Amino acid sequence: MANDALFQPLDIGAIHVPHRVLMAPLTRSRAKQPGDVPWELNTTYYTQRASAGLIVTEATCVSPMGRGYAFIPGIYTDEQEAGWKAIVDSVHAEGGRILLQLWHSGRVGHRDLSPNGEAPIGPSAIHAETQTYISADSGMVPVDAPRALETDEIAGVVAEWRVAAERAKAAGFDGTEIHGANGYLVDQFTRDGSNQRTDDYGGSLESRLRFPLEVTQAVADVFGADRVGYRISPKGSFNDMKDSNPVETFSTLARRLSELGLAYIHVVESLWDQERDEESAAAIRDAFQGVYIANGNYTGETGAARIESGQADAIAYGTLFIANPDLPRRLREAAALAEADPNTFYGGAEAGYTDYPALDAATA
Numbered sequence: 569m570a571n572d573a574l575f576q577p578l579d580i581g582a583i584h585v586p587h588r589v590l591m592a593p594l595t596r597s598r599a600k601q602p603g604d605v606p607w608e609l610n611t612t613y614y615t616q617r618a619s620a621g622l623i624v625t626e627a628t629c630v631s632p633m634g635r636g637y638a639f640i641p642g643i644y645t646d647e648q649e650a651g652w653k654a655i656v657d658s659v660h661a662e663g664g665r666i667l668l669q670l671w672h673s674g675r676v677g678h679r680d681l682s683p684n685g686e687a688p689i690g691p692s693a694i695h696a697e698t699q700t701y702i703s704a705d706s707g708m709v710p711v712d713a714p715r716a717l718e719t720d721e722i723a724g725v726v727a728e729w730r731v732a733a734e735r736a737k738a739a740g741f742d743g744t745e746i747h748g749a750n751g752y753l754v755d756q757f758t759r760d761g762s763n764q765r766t767d768d769y770g771g772s773l774e775s776r777l778r779f780p781l782e783v784t785q786a787v788a789d790v791f792g793a794d795r796v797g798y799r800i801s802p803k804g805s806f807n808d809m810k811d812s813n814p815v816e817t818f819s820t821l822a823r824r825l826s827e828l829g830l831a832y833i834h835v836v837e838s839l840w841d842q843e844r845d846e847e848s849a850a851a852i853r854d855a856f857q858g859v860y861i862a863n864g865n866y867t868g869e870t871g872a873a874r875i876e877s878g879q880a881d882a883i884a885y886g887t888l889f890i891a892n893p894d895l896p897r898r899l900r901e902a903a904a905l906a907e908a909d910p911n912t913f914y915g916g917a918e919a920g921y922t923d924y925p926a927l928d929a930a931t932a
C-alpha cells in the first residue's frame with residue numbers, strides 16, 4: 569500500500585472515517601433550473617465519489633440573497649431539501665459519509681441574482697473587485713456594489729443559517745461545514761479589509777468574530793458541535809480579500825471554535841498558485857484542539873507526509889477528485905491520475921462532470 573498515513577481511520581468529532589482522503593467542496597454549477605435544485609445528475613456525481621473518507625459538498629446557499637452565482641444549489645426550499653436527501657441517501661447506500669457546505673456569498677453577488685433585484689449585502693458597503701456569472705452565456709461580469717447590513721438585520725441572517733442547518737439535518741447529512749473561507753459573507757465579517765463596521769459586529773477582532781461565531785453556534789445548536797466543521801483561508805486573496813493580521817485573526821478564531829467543541833477546522837493553505845501559508849497553518853494547528861484538515865495542492869505523497877509530520881490529521885483534495893472519482897483507491901495503489909479539464913469546471917451537464925471513469929473502466 570502506498571501513502572500509508574492517508575489510510576488510517578480517524579474520528580472527526582462524532583464522524584468516524586475509514587481513511588483520510590477527503591473530498592474538498594467543489595462548486596460545479598449544475599443545479600436544476602428553475603429553483604437551483606440538486607437533482608439526479610448531481611446524485612450520480614456524488615455517488616461516484618462515495619469512497620472518499622468524507623465528502624464535503626459544493627457551497628450551498630442558505631438563502632436566496634446568498635446566491636452569488638447562477639446554477640448554485642440552495643437549501644432553503646422543500647424541493648432543494650428533497651434533492652439533497654436523495655443525494656445523501658445514495659452516498660450512504662454506497663457506504664459513504666457526506667457533509668453539506670453551508671454558504672452565503674454576501675458582497676460577492678449581483679442584482680440579477682437577487683430575489684427582487686436588490687443589491688447584495690455585506691458587512692460594509694465595500695465594492696469587491698471580483699467577478700461572477702449570472703447566466704449560461706453572461707461570461708464573467710463584475711459583482712455589484714453591496715449594501716451594508718443594518719445591525720438589526722443581522723440576527724435574521726444568522727437565523728437563515730440555523731434554518732438551513734435544520735433542513736440539512738432533515739435531509740440526513742452527517743454534519744455541515746460552515747464556509748468561512750474564500751471571501752464570502754462569513755469571511756467578509758472576519759477580515760478587516762471587508763469589515764469596517766463601527767457597531768458590535770466590527771472594529772475590534774472580537775467584534776469582527778461575533779457574526780462568524782453566532783452563525784457557528786446556531787448551526788452547532790442544530791447538529792451538535794461534534795458534527796460541524798469550519799473552513800478558512802487565512803491569507804487567501806480570492807474575492808479581493810485582505811486582513812492586516814491574518815495569523816492573529818485566524819488563530820484567535822480557531823481558538824474560539826475549539827472552545828465551542830467543533831469537530832474540525834479545514835484550512836485552505838494554498839489556493840491555485842498561492843504559496844503554502846505555513847505561518848497560519850502552524851498557528852491554527854496549535855490553537856485548535858479538534859481535527860485539522862489540510863487542503864491545497866496536495867498529492868498522495870505530500871498529503872501522507874503532512875499527516876506523518878503531525879501538521880494535519882487528514883487531507884482534502886479538490887481538483888484531483890474532479891477527474892478521479894475513485895481517488896482513494898488510486899492513491900492507495902499509487903495508480904495513474906487523470907487530469908481535470910478546467911473548461912468544464914463550472915456549468916454544463918455530464919461532460920467533465922460524471923464522465924470521468926473509475927480505474928477499472930479507465931484501464932480497460
Ligand SMILES: Cc1cc2nc3c(=O)[nH]c(=O)nc-3n(C[C@H](O)[C@H](O)[C@H](O)COP(=O)(O)O)c2cc1C
Pocket residue numbers: 592593594595596625626627669747749750799836838839840863864865866884885886887888913914
Ligand atoms: C471548480 C472548483 C470549485 C470550487 N468550489 C469551492 C466551494 O464551493 N467551496 C469551497 O470552500 N472551495 C471551493 N473550491 C476550492 C477547493 O475546495 C480547494 O480549496 C482548491 O481546489 C485547492 O485544493 P486542490 O489543490 O486539492 O484542488 C473550488 C475549487 C475549484 C477548482
